[in-house]
Amino acid sequence: MTSLQTTDPLLVVEDLRVAFAAGGREIRAVDGVNYAVEPGKTLAIIGESGSGKTVGCRAIMGLLPGTASISGSARLRGTEMIGLNDSELRRHRGQDMAMIFQDPARSLNPTMRVGVQITEAIQTHRKVGKAEARAQAIELLRLVRIPAAERRFHEYPHQLSGGMRQRIMIAMALACRPKLLFADEATTALDVTTQAQIMELLLELQAELGMALILISHDLGLAASYADEVVVMYAGKIVEQAPARRLFGAGGTVKMRYTRALLDAIPHLERAAHTELPVVSGRPPDPTALPVGCSFAPRCPAAEDDCTAKEPALAEHAAGHRWACYHPCENGVSA
């Protein structure tokens, strides 16, 4: 993203690469990713399973196992996050950046009362007494709109619904008022009404706290509804990036055929029952044996010889809109 506005970006990711060794072969999970997030804005990173959307963000958070080899740069408020050791990272995690995950049930300790878990999160990062931490925890529960916060403080995770547990996770993530929150499929496991509640909560908190949000999701609908900027990933690379308003809705100008395919494959309410969904055949390439040229070419209806010969570079073809394709869609529609 180029600087359309004069605001300094909060997070600048440059040429981020993550690779794993698997049976003597290299899996390039994230392969040269660049993006920036401005304070208070929402970026959605969209992709299928294995596209590298989660791995890239975990690399920035320092949550990948030691077997991952990470290179490139991710500067948060000017400070490089890649290559920090554990204790240095711990200073940034919570204070500057935090993450919530898909399955709140597995992220919470089932044997501890939720209040104690939030208090622990506060005391890990701040030198405060027990009573003060407890007061802050109850305040956090109120912040995430949990009714009867004093009572919920003493409950165990199994006594709470999925939506409530995700609110607890958000409360813990916000304990130190981070500037950046990664939400990794944070509403995927929730029902639609609960998902709408959690997304509304996240947006309200974002406005209250001036925090930037990175939504990691497979759901383009979620990105269209809630994000300012959208990044689409395929096989470890960004294939398209644009403001949400440019991509979606009436007059949307999706350029990548992969993004178009994702949009078309979503069942939506306007479509009549029993109609055939437009599909692309095949599945994402084997990450240990990526094709030469464009990774999507083997599945792409518009692929020609140049696509399989040389990989199209991600370039800014229109103001704020980057894509990596030799034969992009015209007017957002597949020819």
Added chain:
Amino acid sequence: MTAQTSATEPLLSVRDLVQEFVVRGAGGAKGGVVQAVSGVSFDIMPGETLGIVGETGSGKSTLARAVLQAPRPKSGTVVFRGADLTGLRGGRLLQARRNMQFVWQDPFGSLDPKWKVRSIVEEPLVAYRDGDRAARRKRVDELLNLVGLDPTRYAGRHPRELSGGQAQRVAIARAVALNPSLLICDEAVSSLDVLIQAQVLNLFERLRRELGLSYLFIAHDLALVKQVSDRVGVMYLGKFCEVGPGELVYKQPLHPYTKALLDSIPSTEPGAARATATIKGEPPSPIDPPSGCRFRTRCPRATDQCAIEVPQPRELAPGHLVACHHPLTEPAPADAAGAQPSDSVPSTAKAQG
């Protein structure tokens, strides 16, 4: 659906189905009774697809299992092809169920990891002693081709050597092996990536056309259910709030809960979802559901009547039933607890995609 349906008997006819589970508190004391399914009735005609939507805990999966008699429902009848499954035992139940097959959410959880694809797809044929070995082999090849898997490449593989979409295709091949007339799909595509999901949905559609299959299609995704269904039922806390032709339920929802669900769907219109107000709070416990209408504690239109009287299903348009004292065809009641007059006018009940 073709014109023949008017004259035929329903393929599946479920009446007043009730399923309850006793939960145990500390020390094994009786903690309460989960009223998972509370008096559900519906028909599925030959070749028809009934979709069921509902949130976690609405009882939709329990309903599917109660139809299957696993476990048996507490009361009610499940008449499938003329036989009441609730009255059948042992071999007779197995024979009756042969024409009713299932596809579950997690293909890897429902395929034996030690078996090869060929044995997995062949198993129902062996179990029902269908044909000799050569005939079965031929049938497995046919079935794998039907679901778009090349038998020469995939028959010898184990489930772990398949992607999620391929594994779900194997589960579907196994489900249609005995030429069933009804396929019950419980969140059958929910765990798949969107491009693979579209492929599997198209496969279901093709099987419907080519084999004349009926479906009971259960999912939490409203748009998904609309895509495959002729009729749609909306479940909340063990009961149907609304059942009707798919187009009508989505375009002119009659129940406030249906409208709330529709309003919660993220849209591919930028910023659209931010404007919609959805329902607040969480579903009450099915151990102690609210009196009267079970949705009343979260309903903007609820009145005193809703707390006292259980709303019975009413047919407000041909084939379109709603169980609500104050359906969206009427103006919001003046004494409603959380009525928002400007928002509750019936004409706003448009389906936003």
